[in-house]
Amino acid sequence: MRNIIVNNGNIDLSFFENFDGVEDKLSFKLIGIKDNLEYLEDIPYRKFEDLAMVPICMVRNAEIGEGHITIKDSHLDLWGITCDRLWENLIENAAKISRIKMVSMSDFLGEEYINDSEVLQNIIIVSNKEQNYGAGAILYPGVLEKISDKYGKNLYVLPASVHEVLVLPERGDENEAEMLESIVRQVNAGVLSREEFLSDKIYYYEKSAGNLAVCE
Structure with a gap:
């Protein structure tokens, strides 16, 4: 998914001049x-714990495929709206245009790689259909409630x-949280690029x- 420059002459961005043309995207x-x-610094983001929810406008084009424009404070001035107005229906709309994708670890890896581990069998991977900047899908309405209902657990x-x-x-299990955090830190340190890093x-x-x- 590309971050599109607004003045790109190859893309019709006339819809971007008014909030009415942007809101459903x-x-x-x-x-x-x-x-x-x-x-x-100049983005009207919302804070969730140590993470930032960055507003974007999805753009689909026959030439470049799918991309997005990051919403800046200057865009709110252009549209004459407040940050609260921007976020009024944004999360619900995100769930509609960038739909969630959930797959079990066993389906993702294949049963032969799971080795009957209950922990691995119960892991669910949450992203969006594009599997690009999909971590935010975990904050879509009802997602965690649905998963916790499935297992009947926190x-x-x-x-x-x-x-x-x-x-x-x-x-x-004893020290369960500490063990999981240690795994996350090891993966982040050894595998992920800084561009893909989300949190420790x-x-x-x-x-x-x-x-x-955040688990304290």
Whole structure:
């Protein structure tokens, strides 16, 4: 998914001049705040724990395929709207235009690689259909509730990259959270590029409260 420059002459961006033409194309991507402070300076993002929900406008074009325009503060001035107005229906709209994709780890890897491990069998990979900047799909309405209902348990959410997260039910093992966070840190340090890095934190979804937060 490309980040499109607004003045690209090959793409008709006349719709971008008014908010009415943009509103139904709005989505968001999830990135870490700490490593992107300069990038975020002029973006009307929303904070979720240590992450930034960055508003984007999806653009589909026959020549370039699919891309997005990052929404800046200057765009809000152009459209004459507030940040609150921008985000009013944005998350619900994101779920419609960048639909969620959920697949079990066993289906993703194939049964022969799972070795009957209950932990691996219960891991769900959450992204969007494009599998590009899909980590934010975990914040779509009802997603975590649906997964926790499936297992009847609280959940851990592991940030695999900006493109996807891993969700697994709480087992109740001693030092479970510490073990999972250690795995995330090892993967981040050894495999991910800085551009794909999301967070070293893990997150905990409490089923009874319907609340997702950094696991302390």
